[in-house]
Amino acid sequence: MSIEIKNISKSFGSFSALNNISLKIENGELISLLGPSGSGKTTLLRVIAGMESPDPNPDSHVLFFGEDVANKPVGDRKVGFVFQHYALFKHMSVFENIAFGLRVRPRSQRPSENAIRDKVHSLLSLIQLEGFGSRFPKQLSGGQRQRVALARALAIEPQVLLLDEPFGALDAKVRKGLRDWLRGLHDELNTTTILVTHDQEEALEVSDRVVVMNQAKIEQVGAPADVFHHPASEFVIDFLGNVNVFHGRINQGQAVLDTIRVGLSDPNVPDGEQANVYVRPNDMSIARNSMSQASMAAKVTRINRAGVQAKINLILDNQEEIRVDITMEQLLELDLQLDDAVFVHPNKARVFVPDYTI
Amino acid sequence: MSTNTKGIKIGQQDPTWVRFLVISISIAFVALMLVLPLGVVFWEAFRKGVSAYLDSFQDRNAIRAIYMTCLAAGIAVPLNLVFGIAASWAIAKFNFRGKSLLIALIDLPFAISPVISGLVYILVFGMQGWLGKWLEGYGIQVIFAVPGIVLATIFVTFPFVARELIPLMQEQGSEEEWAAISLGANGWQTFWRVTLPNIKWGVLYGVLLCNARAMGEFGAVSVVSSNIRGGTNTLPLHIDALYNDYNSVAAFAMASILALLGVITLIGKTLLERKLQQETSSSLESSTTEESK
Amino acid sequence: MGYTLLYLSLIVLIPLAALFLKAATMDGAEFYATITSKRVLAAYRLTFGASFIAACINTVFGAVVAWSIVRYRFAGRQLLDAIIDLPFAMPTAVSGIALMAIYGPNGLIGKHLLPYGIKTAISPLGIVIALTFIGLPFVVRTLQPALEELDGEAEQAAASLGASRWQTFWRIIVPSLLPSLLTGFTLAFARALGEYGSVVFVAGNLPMKTEIASLLIISKLDDADVPGASAIAAVMLVATLLILLSVQGIQWWSQRRTGRA
Numbered sequence: 001m002s003i004e005i006k007n008i009s010k011s012f013g014s015f016s017a018l019n020n021i022s023l024k025i026e027n028g029e030l031i032s033l034l035g036p037s038g039s040g041k042t043t044l045l046r047v048i049a050g051m052e053s054p055d056p057n058p059d060s061h062v063l064f065f066g067e068d069v070a071n072k073p074v075g076d077r078k079v080g081f082v083f084q085h086y087a088l089f090k091h092m093s094v095f096e097n098i099a100f101g102l103r104v105r106p107r108s109q110r111p112s113e114n115a116i117r118d119k120v121h122s123l124l125s126l127i128q129l130e131g132f133g134s135r136f137p138k139q140l141s142g143g144q145r146q147r148v149a150l151a152r153a154l155a156i157e158p159q160v161l162l163l164d165e166p167f168g169a170l171d172a173k174v175r176k177g178l179r180d181w182l183r184g185l186h187d188e189l190n191t192t193t194i195l196v197t198h199d200q201e202e203a204l205e206v207s208d209r210v211v212v213m214n215q216a217k218i219e220q221v222g223a224p225a226d227v228f229h230h231p232a233s234e235f236v237i238d239f240l241g242n243v244n245v246f247h248g249r250i251n252q253g254q255a256v257l258d259t260i261r262v263g264l265s266d267p268n269v270p271d272g273e274q275a276n277v278y279v280r281p282n283d284m285s286i287a288r289n290s291m292s293q294a295s296m297a298a299k300v301t302r303i304n305r306a307g308v309q310a311k312i313n314l315i316l317d318n319q320e321e322i323r324v325d326i327t328m329e330q331l332l333e334l335d336l337q338l339d340d341a342v343f344v345h346p347n348k349a350r351v352f353v354p355d356y357t358i
Numbered sequence: 359m360s361t362n363t364k365g366i367k368i369g370q371q372d373p374t375w376v377r378f379l380v381i382s383i384s385i386a387f388v389a390l391m392l393v394l395p396l397g398v399v400f401w402e403a404f405r406k407g408v409s410a411y412l413d414s415f416q417d418r419n420a421i422r423a424i425y426m427t428c429l430a431a432g433i434a435v436p437l438n439l440v441f442g443i444a445a446s447w448a449i450a451k452f453n454f455r456g457k458s459l460l461i462a463l464i465d466l467p468f469a470i471s472p473v474i475s476g477l478v479y480i481l482v483f484g485m486q487g488w489l490g491k492w493l494e495g496y497g498i499q500v501i502f503a504v505p506g507i508v509l510a511t512i513f514v515t516f517p518f519v520a521r522e523l524i525p526l527m528q529e530q531g532s533e534e535e536w537a538a539i540s541l542g543a544n545g546w547q548t549f550w551r552v553t554l555p556n557i558k559w560g561v562l563y564g565v566l567l568c569n570a571r572a573m574g575e576f577g578a579v580s581v582v583s584s585n586i587r588g589g590t591n592t593l594p595l596h597i598d599a600l601y602n603d604y605n606s607v608a609a610f611a612m613a614s615i616l617a618l619l620g621v622i623t624l625i626g627k628t629l630l631e632r633k634l635q636q637e638t639s640s641s642l643e644s645s646t647t648e649e650s651k
Numbered sequence: 652m653g654y655t656l657l658y659l660s661l662i663v664l665i666p667l668a669a670l671f672l673k674a675a676t677m678d679g680a681e682f683y684a685t686i687t688s689k690r691v692l693a694a695y696r697l698t699f700g701a702s703f704i705a706a707c708i709n710t711v712f713g714a715v716v717a718w719s720i721v722r723y724r725f726a727g728r729q730l731l732d733a734i735i736d737l738p739f740a741m742p743t744a745v746s747g748i749a750l751m752a753i754y755g756p757n758g759l760i761g762k763h764l765l766p767y768g769i770k771t772a773i774s775p776l777g778i779v780i781a782l783t784f785i786g787l788p789f790v791v792r793t794l795q796p797a798l799e800e801l802d803g804e805a806e807q808a809a810a811s812l813g814a815s816r817w818q819t820f821w822r823i824i825v826p827s828l829l830p831s832l833l834t835g836f837t838l839a840f841a842r843a844l845g846e847y848g849s850v851v852f853v854a855g856n857l858p859m860k861t862e863i864a865s866l867l868i869i870s871k872l873d874d875a876d877v878p879g880a881s882a883i884a885a886v887m888l889v890a891t892l893l894i895l896l897s898v899q900g901i902q903w904w905s906q907r908r909t910g911r912a
Binding site for chain 1: 537544552556
C-alpha cells in the first residue's frame with residue numbers, strides 16, 4: 001500500500017518536531033527514517049500511525065493508497081506498530097499477545113477460535129518460535145520478545161508495518177541477526193514497511209530507500225548507495241559513515257586547501273567563500289614523500305590494526321586531526337610507525353559551501 | 359521496604375558497638391511505642407476471661423455498631439475504588455490542564471484533621487447547611503444519620519486507591535495501551551484486558567488501606583454522628599461510648615476486633631508491597647538488553 | 652474525566668468551600684475575638700507545641716530506626732520494618748484506649764511513674780506520647796528510600812581519603828539526608844496537629860490545660876457554636892496547608908541543590 005505525506009508539520013508547544021514534511025512511500029518498499037534524536041523521525045511515524053495528529057493545515061494530508069486518513073483513528077488505519085520496548089502485554093501468554101488483535105474485533109468480523117489458533121501458529125512458525133505459545137513475555141529474551149511483537153502486529157494483516165527503533169534495545173550481535181531476518185521477512189511478505197532508526201548501518205543495510213532527517217526536516221531521500229556516495233548536504237555526509245572535514249576557501253572556481261585544489265561542479269561560486277571539504281577516510285592516500293601531487297604534511301599518531309582495514313590517525317601541521325583507512329597490504333608497504341612524518345592526499349572529495357547550494 | 363543489598367557491606371563499616379547500640383535503641387523504641395499498645399488491647403480485652411470477652415458481642419448495640427461500620431466501609435470502598443481508578447487513569451495516561459491541581463486535591467483529605475473533615479460536612483449537610491435544608495424538604499437527613507457517616511467515611515478514605523495507583527500507572531507508561539489501540543481495541547477493551555491486569559496488585563493494596571481506614575475512622579464520624587447508641591454509632595464510636603461508661607472489658611473487646619483488622623491489614627500490606635516490588639523489577643528487566651536471540 | 656471531576660467536587664471541594672464561607676460569615680471582630688480567646692489560644696499552644704515536640708522525637712528516633720532497617724542485618728529486621736506501619740493500620744480510637752491503658756494513672760507504666768510526680772496521662776506529656784505514636788511511620792518511611800538511595804561509594808571514597816566514620820557521617824551522610832529528614836518531620840508535624848482519636852483519651856481534655864484544638868472544635872459543636880468551631884477549624888486548616896506547602900518547598904529546594912528528588 002502506498003503512502004503519501006504532504007506538508008505535514010507538528011509542534012509540541014514551542015518545539016517544532018516536523019517542519020512541512022512531504023514524502024511518498026511506494027507500495028511494498030522497505031524504507032527507513034534515519035536521523036539523530038530529535039530529528040522528527042518517530043513523530044513522523046506516529047503521525048502516519050494516527051497516534052499523533054499533525055498541526056491543522058488545509059494543505060496537510062496523509063494518504064493511504066490515495067485515501068485521506070485524517071479522520072481515521074489509529075485503530076481503523078490497519079497499521080501494524082512495533083514499539084522500541086516491545087510493549088508486549090505482560091500478563092498474557094505469547095499466544096494471547098499475538099491473538100489480541102483478532103480477539104478484540106467486533107463479533108461480526110471476529111474469526112472463529114480455530115481460525116485464530118491457526119493464524120497464531122502460522123505466525124509463530126514464521127517468527128521461528130513454534131512451541132513458545134504458552135510462555136510469558138518475561139520468560140523470553142529481548143530478541144524473542146521483539147519477534148513476538150512483530151508477529152502480533154502482523155496478525156491483523158496490516159496494510160503497513162511501522163517499526164519504531166525496533167532493535168534499539170538489543171545487543172549488537174542480536175541486532176544484526178534480527179536485521180537480516182527482517183529483510184528476509186519483508187522479501188517474503190512484501191508488506192510496505194517503514195523503519196525508524198538512528199543506526200545508519202542498519203538503515204543502509206536493510207532498506208530499499210533511506211530518508212535522512214535532521215531537525216524536523218528531510219535532508220535527502222534515496223537508495224542507500226545514493227545517499228552514501230552522493231550526499232546532498234553536509235549533514236548527510238557527516239551523519240553517514242566517518243568523514244574528515246577540512247576548511248578552505250574558494251578561489252577561481254576551486255576549493256583551496258594549502259597546496260590542494262578541488263574542482264567544483266559549479267564554477268560560479270564567488271571567491272573568498274568558506275569551503276568545507278569532506279573526504280572519507282578510505283578516499284585518502286598516505287605517501288612517504290609528496291611526489292608531484294598536492295598533499296598535506298602530517299604525523300602518525302595512532303595505528304589501529306584491529307579490523308578489516310587499518311585505521312590510521314594523523315595530525316596535520318595546523319593541529320587538525322584526521323583519519324585515513326588503508327588496506328593491510330598498503331600498511332605493510334609503507335611500513336608506517338608512530339610519529340612518522342608522511343604526506344596525505346585526497347583522492348576524492350566533496351565540497352560544501354555553507355549558505356550556498358552547489 | 360528495604361532490600362538494600364549494598365547494606366551489608368556498608369553496615370559493616372560501622373563499629374560494632376555502634377551497631378549494637380543503634381539496633382537496641384530501635385527495637386526498644388518500637389517495642390515501647392508500637393508493640394506494647396497493640397499487646398495491651400488484647401490483654402485488657404481478655405482480662406476478665408474469655409466468657410466476659412464473648413459476652414460483649416451479644417450486646418445489641420455492639421452488633422448494630424459492627425453493622426454500621428461494615429455498611430460505611432462497604433459503600434465507601436467501592437466508590438473510592440472506582441474513583442481512584444478513573445482518576446489515576448486520567449492522570450497517568452493523559453496530559454490536561456489542572457492536572458497538578460487534581461493531584462493536590464486528591465491528597466487533601468489525607469492531610470486534614472479528621473475533625474475538620476467532619477465539620478465541613480456538617481456545614482454543608484447540617485440542618486442549617488446549604489444542602490441540608492434542601493434535603494430536609496425531601497425527608498432526607500444527612501448529619502446525625504447514616505448518610506452522614508457514609509459521606510464522612512468516603513471523604514477521609516478518598517485518596518487511598520488513587521495515591522497508590524497514580525505512581526504505579528505512571529511508571530508503567532502507556533505503551534501497552536497504545537499497542538492495544540493500534541491493534542484495533544476500543545477504550546473499554548483496552549482498559550479491561552490490558553490496563554487492569556497490570557495494576558491489580560496496586561488496586562488490592564489501595565483497597566486494603568482504604569478499608570482499614572474506613573472501618574477505623576473515628577474523628578470525622580464522631581463529629582457527624584449523634585452518638586446515640588444503637589443509632590448511628592460505628593464500631594470506633596461504640597468503643598468510645600463503652601470506655602466512657604467505664605466498661606473497659608467490653609471496650610477493649612470491641613477494640614480487639616479492630617486491632618485484629620489492623621494486624622491483618624498490616625500483613626496484607628507487607629505481602630502486597632513485596633508483590634508490587636517484584637512486578638516493578640521485572641518490568642524494568644524488559645527494557646534491558648539480552649544475550650541470546 | 653467527567654465522573655472524576657464530579658465526584659471530586661461533591662466530596663471535597665464543596666465541603667471545603669463551605670468551611671471558609673462559614674468562617675467568613677462571622678464579622679471580622681467576632682472572628683478575631685473567637686480565635687484569640689484564652690481557651691482557644693491555650694489549645695493552639697498545646698496543639699502546636701506538643702506536635703512539634705513529638706515530631707522532633709520522631710525525627711531523632713525515626714532516623715535511628717530507619718538506619719537500622721536499611722543498613723544493618725539482624726534477626727527480626729523484617730518484622731520491625733513491617734510493624735512501623737502499625738499506627739497507619741490501627742484505628743485511632745483503638746490506639747487511644749490502648750495508650751490510656753498503658754499510660755493512665757492505673758496503667759502499666761503510668762502507675763509506676765505517678766508516685767514520682769510524672770503524669771503520663773491527663774497531661775501534656777501524655778499528649779506528646781500519643782502524638783509520637785501517630786507520627787512515627789512518617790519519618791521512618793520518608794527516610795528509608797533516601798537511605799537506600801545513598802551512594803555507598805561516596806562513603807567509601809571518604810574513608811579512602813582518611814575520614815573517620817564519625818566525620819563521614821556528619822559531613823557526607825547527614826547533608827544528603829537533610830531534605831528527607833525535614834520532609835518527614837513536617838509530615839509528622841502536620842499529622843500530629845490534626846490528630847484526634849488517639850489523643851483524646853489520654854489527654855483528659857481539661858480546658859486550658861490538656862485540650863487540643865480538635866477537641867475544642869468538637870466542644871464548640873456540642874455547644875451548637877458552629878461559627879466558632881469553623882473559625883478555629885479555618886485557622887488550623889490554613890496552618891496545615893502552609894505546612895504542606897513547605898513540604899513541597901523543601902522538595903523543590905533539594906531538587907535544585909542535588910538535581911534529583
